[in-house]
Amino acid sequence: MNWLTEVLGTQKPIIAMCHFPALPGDPSYDKQGGxxxxxxxxxxxxxxLQEGGVDAIMFSNEFSLPYLTKVRTETVAAMARIIGQLMPEIKVPFGVNVLWDPxxxxxxxxATGAKFVREIFTGVYASDFGLWNTNCGxxxxxxxxxxxxxxxLLFNIVPEAAKYLGERxxxxxxxxTVFNNQPDALCVSGLTAGSETSLQTLQLVKEAVPGTIIFANTGVRLDNLEQQLSVAxxxxxxxxxxxxxxxxxxxxxxxxKAFMDRVRAFRANLK
Known part of the structure; x- marks a missing residue:
């Protein structure tokens, strides 16, 4: 048994994104609404998301566009305030993602008791945000x-809007990544949020590191979820x-609800 069942309560879990609107300090922040x-x-x-039956939730500052690779104090403070206020209503395991700062x-x-984080922990990239370096150690x-x-730790190894600087x-x-850093999971993404993760890429990663948990990180939809979860x-x-x-x-x-009904049917057929 791997940690998915222990932490998230099921195999083949669906982690739903709870995207925060722009926060204080972000260009699109609604100062009047506050x-x-x-x-x-x-x-x-x-x-x-909870009413729809998701297995877990990941809170992120998705609308802090354009993203920073070293976020400011006000961003983390605002996210902690929001999650703190929501805490009595959170009924499923949750994680956090402060884009893009591990x-x-x-x-x-x-600060919040989150069970997991997803981030870019490794690599050097040419990205929309400039030269993007990391320091996993x-x-x-x-x-x-x-x-x-x-x-x-969920390592995103195919960053959105970025390409590895070296040809690898x-x-x-x-x-x-697995040998040097021992991640709890690898996340494989498409080009941008909502872009379908390549099934071929998922298969290549799964075959390369068969003992590591692999998440399809973007673009899983009602019409492809069985295909994606057959590998991821x-x-x-x-x-x-x-x-x-x-x-x-x-x-x-x-x-x-429609998505999670299909997921539960898929999981039932695995038993």
Whole structure:
């Protein structure tokens, strides 16, 4: 038995994204509505996802566009405030993702009791955000220094809107990432949020590191979930749960229910 059952309660789990609106300091922040409006929007999304039956939730500052690779204090403070206010209503395991700052994600996890984080922990990239460098050794030491050693680390090895600076195959990246860093899971993504994860890439990664949990990180939808979950050990889902499948829209609880009904049927057939 791997940690998925212990932490998330099931095999082939669906981690739903709860996307926070723009936060204080972000270019699109609604100063008139203020943090109260952000909390209410986040509450609406959380309750819709839980009513739809998802297995776990990942809170992220998805609308802090354009992203920073070292976030500011106000971002983490605002996210902690939001999650703290929602805590009495959170009924499923949850994780956090402070885009794109792994140390800040771990800080937020410790502050809120999150079970997992997803981040770009390794690699050097040419990206929409400039030259994107990482320091996994420093981050892992920080994890242990702040008492976050039990927080599960989901390594995104195909960053959205970025390309590895050196020419390396996905199988090379997967093997060395696992050997050097011992991640709790690898996340395989498409080009942007909502873009379908290549099934061939998922298969290559799964074959390269067969003992490692693999998540399909973007683009899992009602029409491809059986195909994606036949290879991946679980999925992170955001856009597919939004009204009309549009990234900027609110969560549509009926879409969530239809999706999770299919997931449960798929899981039942595995037994």
């Amino acid at each position: 943090i109260t409006k952000v909390v209410e929007e986040a509450r609406r999304e959380l309750l819709s 140390a800040a994600s771990l800080d937020l996890a410790v 420093e981050v892992i030491r920080h994890q242990h220094a702040i008492g976050a050693e039990n927080v599960k 195959s996905i199988t090379e990246i997967a093997r060395t 050990d679980g999925a992170v889902v955001g856009t597919a749960f939004k009204a009309d499948g549009v990234f900027h829209n609110r969560v549509d609880v009926q879409r969530v």
